[in-house]
Amino acid sequence: MHMADALVNPAVAGTMYVCSAALAGYSIKKVKMEDEPKKIAAMGVMGAFVFAAQMINFTIPGTGSSGHLCGSMLLTGILGPYAGFLTMTGVLLIQCLLFADGGLLALGCNIWNMAAYGCFAGGLLIWKQVMKKGVTRKKIISTSIAACIVSLQLGAFSVTLQTLFSGITELPFGVFAAAMQPIHLAIGLVEGMITAAVLVFVYEARPEMLWTGNIMECAPKERMSFRKVLAVLAAVAAVTAGGLSLFASQYPDGLEWSVERVAGSTELEAEGSIYKTAGQVQDKTALLPDYALPDDDSAAGTAVSGLAGCVIVVAVCTAVCYAFRFFRRKEQHG
Amino acid sequence: MSRIELQHLMFRYKRQQPEYVLKDLCMSVEDGQSVGIIGPNGVGKSTLLKILTGLLLEYEGKACVDGFAVQKQNLDQIRKKLGYVFQDSDSQLFMNTVYEDVAFGPLNYGMKEDEVKMRVEKALCQTRIENLADRQIYRLSGGEKKLVSIAGILAIGSDILLMDEPSAALDPSNRENLIEIIRDLKGVKIIASHDLDFIYDTCERTVLLSGGRIAFDGDTKEVLRNRELLEANGLRLPLSFRFMN
Amino acid sequence: MDKLDSAIQTIHQMEDMAEENRFFCHIHPLAKVLVTLWYLVLVMSFDTYNLIGLAGMSLYLIILFVVGEVSVKTAFRRLRLLFFGIFLLGAANVIFDREVLFRLHGFAVTGGMLSMLSLFLKAGFAVLAAYLLMAGTTVNGMCHALRIMHVPGILVTLVLLIYRYLVLMLKEAARMRQAYLLRAPGQKGVQMRAWGSFAGQMLLRSMERAEQVFDSMTLRGFQGEFPFLKRRWRMRTSIVYAVSWGIALFVLRKFPIFYIAGGLL
Numbered sequence: 032m033h034m035a036d037a038l039v040n041p042a043v044a045g046t047m048y049v050c051s052a053a054l055a056g057y058s059i060k061k062v063k064m065e066d067e068p069k070k071i072a073a074m075g076v077m078g079a080f081v082f083a084a085q086m087i088n089f090t091i092p093g094t095g096s097s098g099h100l101c102g103s104m105l106l107t108g109i110l111g112p113y114a115g116f117l118t119m120t121g122v123l124l125i126q127c128l129l130f131a132d133g134g135l136l137a138l139g140c141n142i143w144n145m146a147a148y149g150c151f152a153g154g155l156l157i158w159k160q161v162m163k164k165g166v167t168r169k170k171i172i173s174t175s176i177a178a179c180i181v182s183l184q185l186g187a188f189s190v191t192l193q194t195l196f197s198g199i200t201e202l203p204f205g206v207f208a209a210a211m212q213p214i215h216l217a218i219g220l221v222e223g224m225i226t227a228a229v230l231v232f233v234y235e236a237r238p239e240m241l242w243t244g245n246i247m248e249c250a251p252k253e254r255m256s257f258r259k260v261l262a263v264l265a266a267v268a269a270v271t272a273g274g275l276s277l278f279a280s281q282y283p284d285g286l287e288w289s290v291e292r293v294a295g296s297t298e299l300e301a302e303g304s305i306y307k308t309a310g311q312v313q314d315k316t317a318l319l320p321d322y323a324l325p326d327d328d329s330a331a332g333t334a335v336s337g338l339a340g341c342v343i344v345v346a347v348c349t350a351v352c353y354a355f356r357f358f359r360r361k362e363q364h365g
Numbered sequence: 366m367s368r369i370e371l372q373h374l375m376f377r378y379k380r381q382q383p384e385y386v387l388k389d390l391c392m393s394v395e396d397g398q399s400v401g402i403i404g405p406n407g408v409g410k411s412t413l414l415k416i417l418t419g420l421l422l423e424y425e426g427k428a429c430v431d432g433f434a435v436q437k438q439n440l441d442q443i444r445k446k447l448g449y450v451f452q453d454s455d456s457q458l459f460m461n462t463v464y465e466d467v468a469f470g471p472l473n474y475g476m477k478e479d480e481v482k483m484r485v486e487k488a489l490c491q492t493r494i495e496n497l498a499d500r501q502i503y504r505l506s507g508g509e510k511k512l513v514s515i516a517g518i519l520a521i522g523s524d525i526l527l528m529d530e531p532s533a534a535l536d537p538s539n540r541e542n543l544i545e546i547i548r549d550l551k552g553v554k555i556i557a558s559h560d561l562d563f564i565y566d567t568c569e570r571t572v573l574l575s576g577g578r579i580a581f582d583g584d585t586k587e588v589l590r591n592r593e594l595l596e597a598n599g600l601r602l603p604l605s606f607r608f609m610n
Numbered sequence: 611m612d613k614l615d616s617a618i619q620t621i622h623q624m625e626d627m628a629e630e631n632r633f634f635c636h637i638h639p640l641a642k643v644l645v646t647l648w649y650l651v652l653v654m655s656f657d658t659y660n661l662i663g664l665a666g667m668s669l670y671l672i673i674l675f676v677v678g679e680v681s682v683k684t685a686f687r688r689l690r691l692l693f694f695g696i697f698l699l700g701a702a703n704v705i706f707d708r709e710v711l712f713r714l715h716g717f718a719v720t721g722g723m724l725s726m727l728s729l730f731l732k733a734g735f736a737v738l739a740a741y742l743l744m745a746g747t748t749v750n751g752m753c754h755a756l757r758i759m760h761v762p763g764i765l766v767t768l769v770l771l772i773y774r775y776l777v778l779m780l781k782e783a784a785r786m787r788q789a790y791l792l793r794a795p796g797q798k799g800v801q802m803r804a805w806g807s808f809a810g811q812m813l814l815r816s817m818e819r820a821e822q823v824f825d826s827m828t829l830r831g832f833q834g835e836f837p838f839l840k841r842r843w844r845m846r847t848s849i850v851y852a853v854s855w856g857i858a859l860f861v862l863r864k865f866p867i868f869y870i871a872g873g874l875l
Contacts (some may be wrong), residue, residue, distance in 0.1 A: 038735055072823045075823070
């Protein structure tokens with residue numbers, strides 16, 4: 032479910048970064064309040080564990096295919112939602128940096144889609160409410176599965192929405208959602224079962240290790256306010272993403288829009304001869320002006336000059352770089 | 366003043382558990398001594414070391430390091446003087462490169478980078494691993510990891526070295542190397558192990574723990590030759606002595 | 611090859627590249643992170659149909675690949691699956707957007723084709739830019755940069771710890787899987803009966819290890835945050851690097867360099 036950079040536009044990416052950062056900030060505050068210095072080591076090692084465990088194939092009986100465990104749900108079951116969320120954030124960051132799973136810009140989206148729902152919707156709202164009155168084997172199994180399905184559904188839906196708001200793909204919303212949701216229903220079911228099996232094992236071997244929310248019981252007021260925060264955040268995310276995408280559709284180029292705000296006009300005032308030429312050239316060769324593309328051969332013809340320019344500049348640039356490298360090496364050896 | 370002083374030290378893991386792991390230990394260690402602590406599995410060797418480091422504070426009796434009682438308010442002072450080498454090096458080495466890991470302690474104690482650099486270089490030199498400075502930790506062999514762990518403690522400036530099974534999982538040549546390095550180190554060394562040959566090569570004094578008490582405390586050669594005493598405690602004569610009688 | 615093994619190999623590869631003594635490695639990670647983010651924002655802000663302008667952004671990648679002496683072949687081999695995925699997604703555009711925009715010597719070019727190409731270029735550029743960033747920067751360096759950017763210390767420490775224990779865990783998982791498969795011939799993955807205990811055992815051991823790790827951290831004076839060593843960064847070069855790329859990329863984004871070059875012919 033890792034989203035690539037190309038699927039989101041900067042406005043959506045920025046919004047999701049802000050939302051995820053807000054959640055992370057809040058989680059850090061909560062983890063610090065728990066005041067368990069040992070937790071940082073547990074979070075680090077558990078993060079590495081989840082990373083590795085997600086690469087183990089678990090055979091799904093009767094199908095021949097295999098599933099993986101759900102990281103955010105497992106982390107929540109052991110560390111609690113706040114520490115779990117931070118750990119998952121760390122895992123996603125490393126996956127993005129080292130394994131190119133999900134892009135740097137889309138990291139905010141990925142944290143939101145894959146960590147936030149699992150830890151807060153699955154963990155805080157479902158797992159904790161059920162486990163409050165005591166833990167049993169059956170409860171662990173049913174809750175894990177339910178929480179995984181819910182959080183994956185929410186996550187998949189978010190992916191669809193974020194892609195839609197970004198306006199990158201031409202895939203109609205209905206088709207995209209119809210493809211995403213059922214697949215993730217199945218994945219959620221399998222991931223939930225595997226996660227449940229692991230949590231049941233932990234429960235039977237070391238029951239005290241499971242997180243049941245007891246630490247938080249002492250601060251009931253905080254809990255209430257957190258739900259409000261979550262609701263507000265969700266609303267803010269929805270509204271800003273919607274609003275920004277409206278803007279984005281009116282001003283297809285986010286950068287252009289901000290430049291306009293700064294400079295006071297859509298295009299920077301072009302002065303000097305080169306810019307003039309540039310302007311003329313652009314007028315003449317307006318190969319692909321925004322959306323309004325001429326449907327005739329002459330436009331295609333002017334495209335050639337642009338393409339030729341592209342080839343030449345790239346070639347010259349590459350040659351210069353190789354020359355630079357050549358002389359640098361010579362310098363080093365000589 | 367003794368560097369380490371234990372008086373009537375008792376310890377049990379939880380208040381509810383009636384069984385004491387350590388029962389009434391009394392001993393003191395003077396400067397420059399190297400002491401082997403031997404005994405069967407589960408006799409409390411590691412527990413004793415952990416009490417000295419302040420990782421287990423709920424003990425009864427008295428434990429002092431350089432005159433400071435091992436208690437929460439003294440831990441900062443004690444931990445600068447005393448370092449603990451874990452049995453599993455991977456638990457101890459958590460930074461990415463050797464240099465960073467050895468510098469971890471000094472940096473935490475707020476030393477300037479120049480001084481940190483000097484200390485790290487000295488520690489790496491003492492453990493003979495100058496060539497590994499920029500190596501990733503996960504690319505080290507078991508023997509190298511052990512030496513890096515020791516260097517990380519030397520860099521803090523500790524001169525009381527506690528080691529838990531330092532020779533476990535080392536091949537013969539690494540083991541030999543480690544013995545030489547330990548011998549060259551100054552200060553107090555306390556080594557918990559059931560590798561009696563290793564103890565024989567590194568310690569002049571040995572304490573045998575049995576059932577939570579000290580069964581023997583004295584010259585290493587004396588205890589290691591005492592077949593009945595060793596066998597009664599689940600240990601065997603070191604190989605070096607086996608064929609001598 | 612198995613996922614676990616290939617993950618270990620990837621980590622080693624990236625580390626080796628980042629540690630090599632190349633021009634790129636001496637630039638402060640913060641400068642590299644900022645330039646990369648700036649590049650990504652500019653690339654993504656290109657209009658869907660402005661293909662030639664977008665293609666111009668490849669200059670940044672070309673220069674870094676050549677000057678930084680990063681192997682293009684390795685990059686593509688490592689990222690091939692990703693490119694394939696992007697290709698599939700882009701293909702949807704061709705199917706759903708069939709409006710003919712113009713004809714190139716009789717060949718009808720549809721909006722979907724252009725938007726697919728642009729999606730493909732954007733995705734490829736983004737992936738390669740991130741790859742180049744990591745090819746010259748260690749995870750430690752990255753974390754240092756994050757810390758300067760005021761990412762909370764606890765999160766940075768967490769990332770460092772995860773990264774440090776990652777290889778250890780991957781190796782442990784690989785060993786366990788091997789031991790499992792040796793006793794379960796013909797199975798592709800872990801059987802349902804062992805789902806819980808297989809990962810559960812590993813989890814319990816990890817938690818025990820976490821405790822020891824923490825003990826050893828406190829024994830060496832850990833106060834809640836990892837200290838960073840100031841390394842061999844060349845500060846002046848780094849500033850020049852960041853500023854000049856900042857301007858150059860903006861110029862590439864704003865002015866149709868290729869039309870000017872083509873017009874000069």
